[in-house]
């Protein structure tokens with residue numbers, strides 16, 4: 323059994339399509355999406371449509387929550403708001419319903435899946451500080467934890483009561499506890515513009531992080547057409 327885990331698609335259909343092709347090549351049996359399907363990008367409808375089509379199971383992200391509770395859009399910064407209003411306009415009842423049915427976290431096998439901190443998922447607390455990751459490690463009942471939200475790929479291993487960041491892109495699951503940030507499909511912020519996702523091979527017990535290229539200019543052109551903030555369009559190419 324292979325599960326593909328993707329997060330922070332952010333309405334980037336070109337990036338999502340490239341990831342779905344890679345997932346297909348890897349013969350993954352299932353797709354799990356860690357939220358933030360909408361926001362920032364130009365294709366919220368297309369992304370939800372494709373994820374439904376491949377029967378992805380999804381947990382809720384903070385941008386998705388803004389679709390279910392539109393008054394929440396006000397709490398986002400001025401860069402995020404235009405794309406969220408655009409998404410709310412183009413999504414139909416069916417898509418809003420799909421998002422509203424997403425849970426705040428999932429537990430399967432020996433793993434927990436959430437958009438942000440899985441121990442208080444409704445707080446949308448990002449996990450990029452070591453003390454936050456350690457706080458999680460001390461309380462996690464599962465040997466694996468998959469998250470997104472920060473748009474920065476990372477594998478952390480709990481070793482001698484400290485979170486040790488690993489530099490490899492593949493990790494054999496076994497003796498230790500791991501927290502894995504699968505990075506972002508549609509708006510990576512770790513200096514690499516390519517779409518990011520993870521594959522969990524449950525038979526061979528390893529997790530692999532992958533990056534795939536996609537036709538970025540096509541996404542950027544649509545963002546310009548929709549008059550989204552220039553910074554959002556430019557950051558895609560820089561991966562920041």
Ligand code: ZN
Pocket residue numbers: 330332358383471472473
């Ligand atoms: Zn996000």
